[in-house]
Every structure is written in structure tokens, then in C-alpha cells.
Amino acid sequence: MTIYTIDFETYYASDYTLSGMTTEEYIRDDRFEVIGVSVKRDNEKPMWFSGNMVQTGYFLRGFNLENEAVIAHNAVFDMAILNWHFNIRPKRIIDTLSMARALHGTEVGGSLAKLVVHYGVGEKGTEVVKAFGKRREDFTPEDLAAYGEYCSLDCDLTYAIFEKMGENFPMNEFKLIDLTVRMFTEPTLELDKEVLAKHLYAVKTRKQELIDSMELEIADIMSNPKLAAELEKRGAIVPMKKSPTTGKETFAFAKNDEEFKDLLEHPDLEVQAIVAARLGLKSTLEETRTERFLRIAGRGTMPVPLRYYAAHTGRWGGDDKINLQNIPRVSPLKKAILAPTGYEMVDSDSSQIEARTLAWLAGQNDLVEAFDRGEDVYKIMASAIYRKPVEDITKDERFIGKTVILGAGYSLGHKKFHVFMKQAGVDMSLDECERIIYTYRDTYPLIPELWVQGQMALKAILGDLSSDLGQHFALRVEGQRGIRLPNGLYLRYPGLRWVEEEEGGKPQFVYDTLRGKTLVPNRIYGGKVIENVCQALARIVIGEQMLLVARRYRPVMTVHDAIAIIAPTEEIDQAQTYVEQCMRTRPKWAPTLPLNCEAGHGPSYGEC
DNA sequence: ATGCATCGCGCG
DNA sequence: AAAGCGCGCGATGCAT
Numbered sequence: 216m217t218i219y220t221i222d223f224e225t226y227y228a229s230d231y232t233l234s235g236m237t238t239e240e241y242i243r244d245d246r247f248e249v250i251g252v253s254v255k256r257d258n259e260k261p262m263w264f265s266g267n268m269v270q271t272g273y274f275l276r277g278f279n280l281e282n283e284a285v286i287a288h289n290a291v292f293d294m295a296i297l298n299w300h301f302n303i304r305p306k307r308i309i310d311t312l313s314m315a316r317a318l319h320g321t322e323v324g325g326s327l328a329k330l331v332v333h334y335g336v337g338e339k340g341t342e343v344v345k346a347f348g349k350r351r352e353d354f355t356p357e358d359l360a361a362y363g364e365y366c367s368l369d370c371d372l373t374y375a376i377f378e379k380m381g382e383n384f385p386m387n388e389f390k391l392i393d394l395t396v397r398m399f400t401e402p403t404l405e406l407d408k409e410v411l412a413k414h415l416y417a418v419k420t421r422k423q424e425l426i427d428s429m430e431l432e433i434a435d436i437m438s439n440p441k442l443a444a445e446l447e448k449r450g451a452i453v454p455m456k457k458s459p460t461t462g463k464e465t466f467a468f469a470k471n472d473e474e475f476k477d478l479l480e481h482p483d484l485e486v487q488a489i490v491a492a493r494l495g496l497k498s499t500l501e502e503t504r505t506e507r508f509l510r511i512a513g514r515g516t517m518p519v520p521l522r523y524y525a526a527h528t529g530r531w532g533g534d535d536k537i538n539l540q541n542i543p544r545v546s547p548l549k550k551a552i553l554a555p556t557g558y559e560m561v562d563s564d565s566s567q568i569e570a571r572t573l574a575w576l577a578g579q580n581d582l583v584e585a586f587d588r589g590e591d592v593y594k595i596m597a598s599a600i601y602r603k604p605v606e607d608i609t610k611d612e613r614f615i616g617k618t619v620i621l622g623a624g625y626s627l628g629h630k631k632f633h634v635f636m637k638q639a640g641v642d643m644s645l646d647e648c649e650r651i652i653y654t655y656r657d658t659y660p661l662i663p664e665l666w667v668q669g670q671m672a673l674k675a676i677l678g679d680l681s682s683d684l685g686q687h688f689a690l691r692v693e694g695q696r697g698i699r700l701p702n703g704l705y706l707r708y709p710g711l712r713w714v715e716e717e718e719g720g721k722p723q724f725v726y727d728t729l730r731g732k733t734l735v736p737n738r739i740y741g742g743k744v745i746e747n748v749c750q751a752l753a754r755i756v757i758g759e760q761m762l763l764v765a766r767r768y769r770p771v772m773t774v775h776d777a778i779a780i781i782a783p784t785e786e787i788d789q790a791q792t793y794v795e796q797c798m799r800t801r802p803k804w805a806p807t808l809p810l811n812c813e814a815g816h817g818p819s820y821g822e823c
Numbered sequence: 824a825t826g827c828a829t830c831g832c833g834c835g
Numbered sequence: 836a837a838a839g840c841g842c843g844c845g846a847t848g849c850a851t
Contacts, residue, residue, distance in 0.1 A: 439847075440848090460828090460829070468831090469831060470831080499845060499846075500833060504844095522843090525841090526841050526842060527841085530835085530841060534843085536844075538842085539834095540835075540843080541833040541834040541844085542833075542834075544834075569840090624839075626838055626839065628838065631839070732826095733827080742838065742840090743840065746841085776835060777835080
């Protein structure tokens with residue numbers, strides 16, 4: 216198979232830029248225009264072409280890309296142009312930006328400029344091409360030629376870093392990158408404008424009712440200091456708390472701040488209305504998201520923007536200003552996402568995958584076997600906590616067991632457990648919480664032991680030493696490279712260091728995470744390493760399962776432990792059965808890891 | 824105006 | 836010895 220590298224240069228102006236718009240919006244805009252494109256065949260010299268859209272289409276179709284592999288840096292951009300404007304869908308899509316995220320998301324960053332320096336393969340062109348605000352026909356031949364040089368250099372550099380990064384890049388991950396890019400560039404899902412319009416109206420009406428129910432303007436309650444002043448004026452005590460990030464005193468105005476919620480029953484009815492309005496208006500998610508959906512609906516089908524390897528654990532993240540991974544669980548928004556005509560969606564969730572992975576990795580075999588036999592592990596936990604037979608466990612007791620199984624596996628302490636239970640509406644004494652947490656640790660002692668191994672892993676990374684981590688030889692600490700995962704990629708802790716004196720704190724391990732453009736120090740410890748590792752393993756399992764599913768059906772979405780596909784309506788039951796089979800399939804590297812799933816299907820995402 | 828830090832909130 | 840974790844987006848407040 217021939218490998219092509221492609222790079223488009225497109226028109227942009229002050230009111231029409233990728234930084235100001237979403238990629239979907241930019242490429243679908245009427246103003247969209249290709250200034251030129253460079254295409255590089257294998258390691259040959261790139262060919263630059265500049266012509267009108269029709270001529271460019273002829274040029275591109277000459278390469279028979281449908282049967283070849285095509286590389287681009289940030290492939291969602293170039294592949295969306297290829298498909299949406301030229302109706303060309305490459306056989307294989309490779310994205311060097313995605314590869315870079317998997318290999319070293321935080322320490323190098325994804326920009327082509329930084330990557331070429333990191334790999335020592337050259338430097339991006341420094342000559343600034345004056346392209347701003349210029350249509351293709353506005354360029355002089357000299358400017359256009361210079362632009363071509365710049366564009367071709369980008370192709371050369373992209374191919375060069377591809378060769379470097381591709382050396383040991385796992386084949387499965389190549390396939391997942393291809394799948395992820397196509398979810399965006401080959402959209403299939405449709406949006407129900409009517410449902411969206413009705414929902415937007417309902418949300419706005421509700422918002423207006425909340426505003427009308429009080430004397431104040433919306434600006435008076437959305438600003439923390441203003442809200443505090445208004446509450447004080449009415450004789451309410453302004454709840455305060457300590458910020459967990461800065462340690463400074465701050466207003467406790469969140470929906471889980473108990474003292475703030477108490478104000479909903481304050482004797483002054485106006486205080487009640489103000490607090491209710493603030494709580495109801497704080498999240499703008501439903502409104503802004505519905506508006507975005509409506510605008511996309513006006514342009515066409517819905518590209519699914521997912522960021523491959525967004526988390527350092529390998530998880531996908533949201534992208535393109537519309538995070539599809541945090542749509543409220545029960546929301547008309549989900550019902551507005553439709554399978555195309557003649558199709559339905561199947562959505563399948565992996566059951567407690569991280570809790571299963573944890574038990575498996577720890578070698579806590581009684582728990583693994585309970586999962587394997589399909590027993591109610593939450594009840595089993597509750598039975599240990601309340602020292603009575605599983606059959607006698609009540610619904611409330613089972614809920615405690617569930618919370619403990621899902622929460623306490625990563626060294627959750629009794630104090631936070633206490634807070635957590637209180638927020639869940641369960642009033643328990645601190646002593647009782649402590650007893651429960653220790654019951655968990657005593658019942659499944661290999662799990663706390665795994666936390667200790669996590670701590671030792673950090674020491675090994677720091678000392679550049681190698682060691683195993685957990686059971687089944689699934690993981691190996693390889694010194695400063697990090698923890699080798701079963702897919703060949705590494706869980707990394709860049710800049711890991713032992714900090715003796717943090718301001719007023721205890722000595723601790725710290726590593727750097729890149730948030731936006733800044734490096735943020737992040738504390739790390741044994742239990743957290745184990746959490747990271749289990750999340751990474753669960754992500755690999757889901758990834759393998761998604762590839763299995765993709766052999767027959769088109770994945771359209773993933774949300775961490777769930778995969779959604781579309782299938783023709785007439786075979787929807789078989790499709791669901793097939794997806795369920797895939798999601799119960801164990802990886803080769805974990806034949807004793809018990810997996811299960813729950814699936815459903817329907818005409819919309821919300822009805823699965 | 825624009826960028827950054829912080830908080831809040833949605834999902835898993 | 837103990838420590839739940841992973842994201843992205845929107846709004847506000849402050850700095851540049």
C-alpha cells in the first residue's frame with residue numbers, strides 16, 4: 216500500500232478562523248476555499264497544487280486515495296476536507312497528532328513545530344506567508360509558490376515524524392486512530408431539529424421563570440460577591456469553605472454545599488427564591504449545547520469530535536467545543552441524536568469494568584470469581600459490612616456495598632467516604648464510616664497491597680529501575696519510560712519528583728500534567744497509580760472490543776466504558792447480540808478477567 | 824480585547 | 836501511614 220501525506224492550506228480571515236470557530240463550522244462554511252494542497256507519495260518530493268475547487272478535485276482524484284493510506288497532522292481537518300468537499304475517503308487514515316498524544320502527550324505537545332524539533336527531523340518554515348484574508352485569486356504567483364514550499368515542507372516533516380513515531384506504534388492503536396477520525400470526518404448521525412427546538416424553548420422558559428420568581432437581576436446572582444451581598448442584606452449567613460486548590464477561603468455556593476442548600480429552607484422566601492434561581496441557572500450546559508446542536512443540524516449530519524488519547528491513561532476526551540462525553544444522562548439532547556433512516560443505534564456499557572480490572576490485577580481471586588459467576592458483589596460487600604447473610608441484605612445496605620466497591624478501591628479514606636455518603640443522602644457517623652472502609656480493606660486485603668505496589672512503582676520510575684506491577688504480568692515498570700501497558704504503550708509520569716517540603720504539607724511524589732499551555736504539578740501516590748493503571752487497562756479492553764465490533768458495524772461514539780454503533784434496522788437484534796458478545800470478549804493478555812455488559816437499541820441515542 | 828486561573832458541573 | 840480518579844466547557848474575576 217502506498218502511503219500519502221497530505222496538507223491543505225485554506226482561506227482564513229479575521230472573522231473566519233479555526234481558532235474562532237469549530238472545525239465542523241469552518242469546513243462547512245460557504246467561505247471555505249482551498250488555496251492549495253501538497254501531496255507526498257511515500258518518501259518522494261511533495262507535489263503542490265493550487266487551482267479552483269473543481270480543479271483541485273481532479274488533482275486529488277488522480278491519486279486513488281480510496282485504496283491507499285493517507286497521513287496528515289491533525290487528520291480530522293484534512294480528512295474532513297477530503298470527504299466533505301471532494302468526496303474522497305482514504306482506505307487508511309493516519310494522524311500524527313493522535314500518535315504524538317499517545318506517545319508523549321504532555322512532555323512534547325502536539326504541535327508539528329515542537330514534534331519535529333523533538334525528533335530532530337528538521338524545522339518548520341519560519342518565512343511568514345501573507346495569507347491572512349487573501350482569497351486564492353488574490354495571491355501573486357510568487358506568493359503562491361512560496362506558500363507551496365511552506366506547505367510541502369509541512370508534508371515532508373509530517374512524514375518524517377510519522378516514520379519516527381511509527382517504529383513501534385501498536386497496530387491496534389493505528390486502527391483506533393482511524394476509527395476515531397472517521398467518527399468526525401464520515402458522519403452518519405442526524406439531529407432532530409424539532410426535538411432540539413422544543414427543548415431549547417423549554418430550557419429558556421424554565422430559566423425565565425426562575426429569574427421572574429425573585430426580585431434580582433440575573434447578574435446579581437451569578438457573580439459570587441454580588442450574590443453574597445444580596446444574601447447578607449436579607450440576613451442570611453453566607454456559607455464559606457476552603458478551596459481545595461488554593462487553600463483560600465471562598466464562597467460555598469455549589470449544589471453540593473450543604474449550608475448553601477440549607478438556604479432553600481431559609482425563613483425569608485426571597486432568600487429561597489434567590490438560592491433556587493442560582494442553583495437552577497448555574498449550569499448552562501443544556502442551553503448552550505442545544506444551541507450548538509441546532510446550528511450543526513442546520514448544516515448537516517453530526518460529526519462526532521473525539522480526542523484520541525486525551526487523558527494520560529489513554530481515554531478519549533471531547534473536542535471541537537462540544538463535549539459529547541458529558542451530555543446529561545437523561546436529557547432530550549440524547550433523544551435528538553438519531554441513527555440515519557433505515558438504521559438504529561446500539562449502545563453497550565461495560566459493567567463495572569474498573570472494579571473488575573482492579574480485582575483481577577490485585578489477584579483478589581474471591582472477588583474476581585464472584586464477578587465471574589455473575590454474583591451480586593455489592594450485596595457480598597454489604598454482607599461483610601453488616602455481618603449477615605447475603606439474602607438478608609436490604610436495598611439500602613446494598614447501596615452502601617455498591618458505593619464501597621466502586622469507591623474504596625483507590626484508597627478512599629473514611630472522611631471523604633463520610634462526605635460522599637452524606638451527599639448521597641445517607642447519614643452515618645464518622646466511626647461507622649471508618650469501620651466500613653476498614654471492612655473493605657480487610658475483606659479484600661490484596662487491594663491495599665496493590666496500592667503499596669503502586670507506591671513502589673513510583674520509586675522505581677524515579678530510580679530508573681524495573682519491576683513488575685500487579686498479577687498476571689500485565690504491567691511492567693520500566694524505569695523512567697513509565698509503566699508498560701499490554702498494548703505496548705506506556706503510562707508515563709513526566710517530571711516525576713519527590714517533593715520534601717510543599718508549603719505546610721507532607722513530602723509527596725509530584726508529576727507534571729499539561730493543561731492548556733501550562734505545566735501543572737500533580738500529586739501522585741500508590742492508590743492513584745493503581746487507579747490510573749486500572750483506567751488505562753479498561754481503556755485498552757474497550758479499544759480492543761471496539762475494533763472487534765467494527766469488523767461488522769460502524770462505531771459512532773464511545774464514552775469511556777460504552778460503545779455505540781449503528782446497524783440496519785432489520786438486523787438490529789443480531790447487531791445487539793454481536794456487540795454484547797464483543798464486549799464480553801476477554802483480551803488475550805487477560806484470559807481470566809471476567810467481563811460483562813448491558814446493551815440496548817433504539818432509533819436515537821437516548822432510546823438505547 | 825484577550826489570556827489565564829479558578830470554580831462549578833456534566834459524564835465515566 | 837494516608838491520600839478515590841480521569842476529562843472538557845462555560846462563566847466569572849483578574850491580569851496583561
